[in-house]
Amino acid sequence: MSINLTTPEAQIRENRLSSITGYKGSIKDLATQAGGCSLKSGERGFTQTTACSLGCAQGQLVLIKDAAVVGHSAIGCGSDTIQSNINNRRGQFSRELEYTNINYINTNMTEEATVFGGAAKLREGIREAYRRFNPKVIFVTTSCVSGIIGENISGILEGLAEEIPVPLVPVHCEGFRSKLWASGFDAAFHAILTYIVKPAEKKNPNLINIINFSGIGRKEVVRLLGRLGLVPQFLVQFTTVDQLSKISEAAATLSFCGTLGSYLASGLEEHFGVPYIKSLQPHGIAGINSWLRELGKVLGREEEVEKLIEEETAAIASELEELREKLNGKRVVIGMGPSFSQNYTRLLQELALEVVWAASWHFDQRHDYGEIPATILDLAKNEKDIPACVSELQVHEINNLLRQLKPDLFVCRHPGMAIWSAKLGIPTIFINDEYQSFGYQGLINFGNRVADTLANPTFVQYLASKIKLPYTNWWLEQDAFTFLGEAPPKKKERITKAVV
Template identity: 30%
Template sequence: MNYLNAKSAPAREDRLKANIAFGGTVDEMIKCSKGGCFSETGCLNLAGRRFSQTQGCQFTLSLAILNTLRNAVIIMHSPIGCGACSISNVGVNKSFKQLRDPKADGVVWLNTNLDEADVIGGGERKLREAVLYADKEFRPDTIIVANGCVPALIGDDIDSILADLQTQTASIIVPIHCEGFKTKVMATAYDAVYHGILKNYIRKPERREYIAEPDFEKLKEQYRISRNVNILNVSSMSRADELELQRLLNAIGLNVNFIPCYAKPEDFEYSLETSLNVSICGTHDDYFVEHLKEKYDIPFLIDTIPIGRKNTDRWILKIAEYFGLEKEAHLLIKDENELLDKSLEPYRKILSRKKVFLAGGEVRIVATAEIIQDLGMEVVGFKAHHFDKFIEPIFEALEDVEDVVIDVATNQPFEQSNLINLLKPDVFITHTGGNNISAKYGLPILPLFGPGYNYLGYSGTFEVARRLNRIVRNSQFNKKLAENTLLPYKKEWYEKDPFTYIKSQDAV
C-alpha cells in the first residue's frame, strides 16, 4: 500500500473504488457490494449523476483536521474564499486545544490570497513570503501548507519551494496536497492529511535509539505487555467522547493515547510506542494505520465505530481480544449495559415507534441507527456521503433494514428533500449545516455527532436519547418555520423518483 513516495495520496474512487451515487434499498446495496462491485468494473464504482447540485470539497475537510493541530500555523495557498469555513471552527478548536494544554494558542492561519494576476504569473512568490512571515512572526513547531485548486491548476511547484524554504526556517514545513477538484469523494481529505503527517511527523523518537542491538521480538512483547493503545480520533469528536472511550479502555487495564486531532508534533513520534492502533472510523483512518503497519509493523484494528450499545460492545471486545482481556471486557460490558437499560427506559416510552431519517457520514449514520432501534424507533431512510467496504460490518448491529431506502450522495440536497417528502419521518438526524432545507419541513432535527457533546460509548447512547427526547417534545421553532417558509424546489420535482438523475457505470 506504500504511496508515500508519491507527492500526494490517490483519490478514494481509485484506491477504494468508493461510490458516491446510489439509490435503492439497503439489501440491494449490500448484495451489490458483496458481489465484487468495488472492483474496477463493479456496479458501485464510477456511478454518477446527470445533474449534480452540490458536492463536498476535500480542501475544507482537510482543514477540519489541520486546524486542530497544536503548535502549528496553517497557510492556505489559495484564493481568499477557500477555507473561509475555518472561521466557524475558531472557538471550538481553541477551547479543545486548551483542554489538552491550557497555554495552547487558538487557530492561527494565513492565506496567500491568490488573485487573477497570480493565475497568470503564478503564486510562488506569495507562498514564499507567507512561509517566511509565519516562521518569523509566530515561531511555530510546524508550518502546514494546504494546497488549493488554483495553485495546482496553474502549476505552482509547491514541494520544491517548501523544500528550499525548509533550510531557511526553524519550523517543520508540511505540504498537504488537498486540491478539491482532484476527487469527488471528499473523504480523500483524510488521506491527504495523513500523507503529509506520515512523511513529515512520523519517525522514531530519540529515546528509542539503542546503544546495543536490541532483541526486537522481546521489545514487541514488552510493548504488548505495556498495553498502550492509540485511538485515532476525528475532529468532530468531543473531549467528552475521548474521556468516555478512555474510561472504558482504562477499565480493562489499557493505556490510551489520542491522535491526530489536537495532537502536537512530538505526539506523532511517540505514537510509535504502542501495541495497537485502533480506528474510530475506517473512513478516516485506513490510510494511516495501513502505512504504519507496513513501515513499523504496528498492528491495527478497523471494525466498527463505538456508537450505540451493540457497536460499543463489539468495539471493546475486539480490542480486548488482542490483549487477552476478554474476561475483563465481558464484566465491563455487562455492568454498562445494565446501567444503560435502566437509564433509557423513560425515553423509550416517549420515542417508541417514531420514524427517523439519517443523513451524513456513512459509518456514523448506520451506527446511530442502532441507537434508534434500541429506543424502539423506526429507521425509514439513510443518505450517506459515500459508500465503501468499511460500512459493511456496521450493518450487522441492525435488524430489519433490508427494505430501508438508502441514497448515496455527497450533499445533493434536492435528493434529500425529495426523500423526506416521500418518507415523511418524524425526526431527522444529520450533520450540523446539512439541515437548512430539511428544517423547513417542520421536523425535529438532531445534529449527527458534534464537537460540543458526548456521542460515543455508553454515555453517548444515553446523551443521544436525552437529546432526542428534548427535540421531539419541543420542536415549535421548526414547525413555525414550516408554516412561514416555502420549500426551494418545484412541486414537479417531488412527483419524480428521488433517484431520477443517478446513472450507473454503464452510462458514464
C-alpha cells in the same frame, strides 16, 4: 501494501477504496454489490454545492497545536478555516486551555498568480507563518488553482529548506482531484505519516491511539478504557508535533469513525506495527461491545473486557428499556457520512426507532486494510432491509426525500443539512460531537435527547409555517433521484431552472 508512503500524495478514494457518491437502493444491496465489486457511482445531471477535500485536510492540520498551515489557494478556499477556528475555541474550552486562534496563512492567489505562477507568494506566506507562529512544522495545502497551473510546490519547499529550520510539508488536497471530501483526511494523514511519525524507540503497552475529531466528550472514553488500565491518546486535533511523532509507540489504534480513521490507522499498522482494531464503531451497545472485544483480543485481555461489558450493560438496562418503550416505532431518516450513517442506523434501532431511510454522503466499498466496512455487513445481516442512498450532500435530493417520507425525526451530522429539515418542520438532531452516543451511558443520553426533541416540535413547525422553500413545486413532486443516472442529461440549463 495499500498505504504507499513513498509517493508525495495519497491516492484518492475513488481509486483506492472504489468509493462512490451516487446511488439509490438499499443497505443489503449496497453490501452485496460492494462484496461483488460491481458497484458503480451514479452521475448526477444536476448538482448543488458540496464540500471539498481541502477543507477536510486543513480542518485536521490547523488544530495541531504547534503546527502552522499555509493555504496556497484563492482566498475563498480558506473560508472553511472560520469554522476550524470555532472548533479550535470549542476544543480549547473543553480542555481548559488558553484561547488562541489557529495558525493559518493564505497566499491569496489572484489572477496574476494564476497566470504567472504563485511561487513568490508561497515563499512569502511560509516566511510569514514561521515569523508569526514559530511553529514546529509548516504544512502547505494545495488547491484547485495551484494544481491546475502545476505549481512546483515540492521544489519551492526544497528551496526554502535551509532558510526555514522546521519541516515544510506539502499536502496534496486539490478539490478537483476527488469528488469525496474525505480524500482530504487521507491527504492530511499521508503528510503526517510521511513527515512526522517516527518508528517507535520503545512501545507503551497501555497507550491506545484514538482517532477522533475534536474530542469534546472524550471523558467517558478515558473512564471506560481507564477501567482496563489503558490510557487513550486522542488524535490528531489538539496534539503537538512531538506527540504525533511518537504515536507509533501505542499498543493499538481505535477509531471513532471508519471514514476518518481508515488511512491513518491502516498506515500505522502497515508501516509502524501498531495494530488497527477493526470493529464496529463505539456508538450504541453493539458498537461499543464490538470495539472493546476486538481491542481485548488484540491485547489478550478478553476476560477483563467481558466483565466490563457485563457491568456497564447491566448499569443502563432499566433506563434503556424505558427509553425503548417511549420511542418505539418513531420513524427516522438519517443523513451523515458513511461510517456515522451505518453506525447510527444500528443504534437508532437499539432505541426501538424505525429507520425508514439511511442516506450517506459517500460510500467506501472497502477500508484501507482491504475489507468491506464491518458496519454495512453487520446491518445487512438483519432480516429487515432499509432503503438507502448515497447523496453527496445534495440538498435538493434530501429535501425532496424528507417531504415525501415525512419522518418523525431527521438525524444528521452536517449543519448545512440540518437547517433544511428544520425548515420543513421536521424535528432534527444535529450530531456535532462525535461522542454524542458513545458507549453505554452515551446511548441513554442520546435516547433522552431524541425523546426531548420529539416531545416539542413547536419551533420547527413555526419555522416551516414562515418559510418559503427555494424549490419549485414541479421539483418537489418528482422522484428525489430524478437526476441520478448513468450519464448527465444534455440540457443542464433547463434542468437548473426547473429545480430552484
